[in-house]
Amino acid sequence: SLELSRKAAAVKPSSTLAITAKAKELRAQGKDVVGFGAGEPDFNTPENICDAAIQAIHDGFTKYTPASGTNELKEAVSRKFKSFNGLDYAPDQIVISNGGKHSLTNIFTALINPGDEVIIPAPFWLSYPEIVKLAGGVPVIVKTTKEQSYKLQAEDLKKAITDKTKAVVLNTPNNPTGMLYTEQELRAIADVVVESDIYVVADEMYENLVYGDQKHISIASFGKEIYDRTITCSGLAKSYAMTGWRIGYTGSSKEIAKMMSSVQSHQTSNPNSIAQRAAVEALNGPQDSVAKMHAEFDKRRQYMYQRICAMPYVSTIEPMGAFYVFVDVSDVLGKDYKGTKIEDTSKMAEILIEEYNVAVVPCADFGFADHIRLSYAISLEQIEKGLDRIETFLKELK
Numbered sequence: 001s002l003e004l005s006r007k008a009a010a011v012k013p014s015s016t017l018a019i020t021a022k023a024k025e026l027r028a029q030g031k032d033v034v035g036f037g038a039g040e041p042d043f044n045t046p047e048n049i050c051d052a053a054i055q056a057i058h059d060g061f062t063k064y065t066p067a068s069g070t071n072e073l074k075e076a077v078s079r080k081f082k083s084f085n086g087l088d089y090a091p092d093q094i095v096i097s098n099g100g101k102h103s104l105t106n107i108f109t110a111l112i113n114p115g116d117e118v119i120i121p122a123p124f125w126l127s128y129p130e131i132v133k134l135a136g137g138v139p140v141i142v143k144t145t146k147e148q149s150y151k152l153q154a155e156d157l158k159k160a161i162t163d164k165t166k167a168v169v170l171n172t173p174n175n176p177t178g179m180l181y182t183e184q185e186l187r188a189i190a191d192v193v194v195e196s197d198i199y200v201v202a203d204e205m206y207e208n209l210v211y212g213d214q215k216h217i218s219i220a221s222f223g224k225e226i227y228d229r230t231i232t233c234s235g236l237a238k239s240y241a242m243t244g245w246r247i248g249y250t251g252s253s254k255e256i257a258k259m260m261s262s263v264q265s266h267q268t269s270n271p272n273s274i275a276q277r278a279a280v281e282a283l284n285g286p287q288d289s290v291a292k293m294h295a296e297f298d299k300r301r302q303y304m305y306q307r308i309c310a311m312p313y314v315s316t317i318e319p320m321g322a323f324y325v326f327v328d329v330s331d332v333l334g335k336d337y338k339g340t341k342i343e344d345t346s347k348m349a350e351i352l353i354e355e356y357n358v359a360v361v362p363c364a365d366f367g368f369a370d371h372i373r374l375s376y377a378i379s380l381e382q383i384e385k386g387l388d389r390i391e392t393f394l395k396e397l398k
């Protein structure tokens with residue numbers, strides 16, 4: 001038979017989406033499942049944003065827009081970049097896309113020639129290596145350690161750079177770890193990037209979800225040399241509970257923005273016109289609903305962290321951003337559960353879903369096989385119930 005695309009065949013299906021689907025299936029069978037797999041806020045999109053979309057429909061704002069997004073939205077993003085991130089990106093340096101994933105696809109399409117290497121620190125959000133491969137690049141995984149709070153060290157970056165390296169991916173606040181890079185850490189990485197003349201893909205999708213005293217810092221804000229080598233990527237999905245609306249954006253040099261917008265003009269044309277209007281309201285309108293969601297996430301985060309710290313065989317570092325807790329379960333592996341040996345985190349996840357109705361994300365596909373990810377984008381009540389069940393499971397281990 002005719003051979004299909006090797007590039008497409010090499011792509012793994014998203015395991016997080018599979019876990020969500022499994023939990024849904026069990027729920028449909030009437031099981032009381034607690035799903036810690038969620039990658040999206042459990043809140044509704046704020047009403048003022050929904051109203052702006054409805055108004056856009058009534059206004060007939062239902063036609064093609066410029067392929068890289070409306071000027072109105074680019075101006076709103078430009079203002080946000082300035083006031084929130086301390087970054088100067090003029091509207092013609094901004095490309096609006098169909099979600100953060102699409103922005104990342106555009107970025108790697110614009111940067112990569114066949115065989116170019118992209119350094120991805122592990123643990124990583126599972127889509128990065130797949131998107132890089134689809135763009136013809138070679139993902140180079142650099143493993144971090146728990147002692148480093150799972151953050152890429154400048155010296156390890158330096159060691160991983162070859163003459164094929166095109167870019168490094170930096171995700172802060174981080175999925176799956178919930179960690180934030182400090183200014184000092186980012187400056188050290190920026191120095192290596194400038195010295196080695198590579199690009200940084202700064203994925204700041206969770207920038208609004210930062211807890212405690214530490215602030216979110218954008219690596220491109222440190223000066224012209226690093227600014228010129230950074231593509232900053234973010235979106236509306238996580239900050240404004242707008243996952244289904246599909247709006248992401250990038251700030252980059254004009255040259256890269258122009259390339260991405262040409263690519264996008266052939267592949268998808270503009271992002272949904274109605275969602276673009278809604279995004280303008282999200283960025284320019286009142287931010288009180290964002291503050292409310294933030295406060296609720298923070299409450300859950302603290303509760304979860306304390307509970308997990310008190311459980312046997314597992315440990316975690318206090319997460320300071322996004323809505324995930326990254327749990328080290330290496331001491332669970334090799335233990336016996338009612339006569340079954342727990343060989344890996346998939347087995348652990350299987351027992352948890354089948355015997356305890358709890359869905360968790362094993363992190364092998366995130367480049368960290370002895371950890372699991374728990375999301376707190378579910379109600380405190382659900383979290384409490386789910387953690388009770390996990391604790392019962394852990395107490396069964398021998």
Ligand code: PLP
Nearest residue numbers: 099100101125175205235237248
């Ligand atoms: N970047 C990170 C780190 C993410 O976790 C996600 C979503 O899970 C995205 C980007 C993409 O977000 P979206 O495509 O929904 O805008």
